[in-house]
Amino acid sequence: MTGLLVRDLAQVVTHVGDGAPLRGPDLAKVAVVEGGYVLVGEDGALLSVGAMRDLPALGGDVQELDGAGLSAIPGLVDCHTHPAFAGDRVHEFSLRAAGATYEELLAAGGGILSTTRATRDAAPDELRRIVASHRDAMLGHGTTTFEGKSGYGLDRETELAQLEAVASAGGVPTWLGAHAVPPEHPDADAYVEWAIADVLPAASRVAVAADVFVERGAFGIDTARRYLRACASAGLALRLHGDQLSEMGAVPLAVELGARSVDHLEATGADGVAALARSDVAGVLLPVAALYLGRPMPPARALVDAGAIVALATDFNPGSAFCESLPVVATLACTQLGLTPEEALGAMTVNAAHVLGLRDRGRLAPGLRADVVLLEAPDWRHLAYHLAGDVVHTVLREGRGVLSRA
Ligand code: NIG
Numbered sequence: 001m002t003g004l005l006v007r008d009l010a011q012v013v014t015h016v017g018d019g020a021p022l023r024g025p026d027l028a029k030v031a032v033v034e035g036g037y038v039l040v041g042e043d044g045a046l047l048s049v050g051a052m053r054d055l056p057a058l059g060g061d062v063q064e065l066d067g068a069g070l071s072a073i074p075g076l077v078d079c080h081t082h083p084a085f086a087g088d089r090v091h092e093f094s095l096r097a098a099g100a101t102y103e104e105l106l107a108a109g110g111g112i113l114s115t116t117r118a119t120r121d122a123a124p125d126e127l128r129r130i131v132a133s134h135r136d137a138m139l140g141h142g143t144t145t146f147e148g149k150s151g152y153g154l155d156r157e158t159e160l161a162q163l164e165a166v167a168s169a170g171g172v173p174t175w176l177g178a179h180a181v182p183p184e185h186p187d188a189d190a191y192v193e194w195a196i197a198d199v200l201p202a203a204s205r206v207a208v209a210a211d212v213f214v215e216r217g218a219f220g221i222d223t224a225r226r227y228l229r230a231c232a233s234a235g236l237a238l239r240l241h242g243d244q245l246s247e248m249g250a251v252p253l254a255v256e257l258g259a260r261s262v263d264h265l266e267a268t269g270a271d272g273v274a275a276l277a278r279s280d281v282a283g284v285l286l287p288v289a290a291l292y293l294g295r296p297m298p299p300a301r302a303l304v305d306a307g308a309i310v311a312l313a314t315d316f317n318p319g320s321a322f323c324e325s326l327p328v329v330a331t332l333a334c335t336q337l338g339l340t341p342e343e344a345l346g347a348m349t350v351n352a353a354h355v356l357g358l359r360d361r362g363r364l365a366p367g368l369r370a371d372v373v374l375l376e377a378p379d380w381r382h383l384a385y386h387l388a389g390d391v392v393h394t395v396l397r398e399g400r401g402v403l404s405r406a
């Protein structure tokens with residue numbers, strides 16, 4: 001591979017410093033270079049980033065890309081998605097539009113369980129094709145790294161097929177073994193004991209983390225603790241879906257177990273905010289899910305102001321957030337969550353990479369992966385400003401062009 005120079009960019013933006021995660025005021029601290037360049041080395045890592053007037057003399061074989069009229073941001077990191085599903089839930093979307101609730105549909109055997117039936121019927125190759133196509137849609141919105149959960153198999157074969165489909169598409173796999181209780185098990189405890197014995201040993205060889213849906217109609221705190229402790233013993237990092245519809249104790253459990261994150265938090269109150277702020281557990285906020293289900297937005301401003309680690313993600317899934325776009329999430333962050341564009345960017349780059357345990361990306365800085373998104377905009381804040389706009393022009397992953405609208 002030859003080197004690559006992206007020259008004459010309208011703006012280049014990245015968070016200052018090199019630490020992660022970003023808390024409090026640091027989440028908003030970006031450096032914006034007007035009239036800049038990004039230089040990628042032959043190994044796909046960034047060599048330097050700066051103002052055109054400081055561009056060093058280039059040796060060797062360097063390809064050039066004209067960045068006039070474009071703004072460069074770090075590749076976006078979607079740290080919470082559910083892309084390994086077959087079928088769709090458009091019928092339930094209509095029922096909800098007519099007044100049915102998410103919980104009612106799940107309790108009636110629909111929701112997650114209806115996607116589970118469709119996903120169990122899909123062959124592993126079909127799941128691989130489906131995840132790759134969602135990965136490509138995410139790339140089109142500037143996502144260069146994605147996490148993908150299982151949780152629509154809830155049997156051994158399909159859970160493993162989902163994890164392998166995510167890994168083969170280049171995603172970071174999370175075993176969401178405790179997403180819902182499938183009908184062949186008498187209750188949540190019996191299902192979790194079975195999953196720990198029969199699925200965890202193989203799942204822990206593919207997955208990086210484990211996740212559980214702590215909610216009425218899904219898994220209670222004691223069952224979640226049992227599941228997560230077993231997963232931690234198998235070497236997995238811990239994540240929780242918590243406080244989405246009701247506050248059941250997911251935040252204290254996450255703190256007790258040293259989890260990487262609690263995700264959702266739409267129902268989190270002041271005690272939960274304070275507990276997260278005192279901890280190293282990230283709050284992953286999913287405003288599309290709140291919007292889609294007509295729920296209150298999570299307390300993003302309070303979390304950031306209290307010093308909690310805040311990340312943003314799409315929650316892409318067929319039921320509660322059928323949306324692959326982190327730029328849409330950025331718009332919601334700025335219009336519904338009370339965050340600034342700078343904070344939104346930090347929450348879907350540096351902090352999202354931190355949630356996934358990835359230290360080699362999240363900023364435009366020498367030595368990091370050359371994951372770069374060029375926005376068709378004179379100011380990088382169009383990322384959030386242009387609601388559902390076609391703002392992504394070019395995407396580089398490890399210095400290679402993987403998307404270009406040019
Ligand atoms: O994060 N809440 C649980 N899991 C997903 C939704 C999954 C589904 O409805 O299929 C979520 O919103």
Ligand code: FE
Nearest residue numbers: 080082241315
């Ligand atoms: Fe989710």
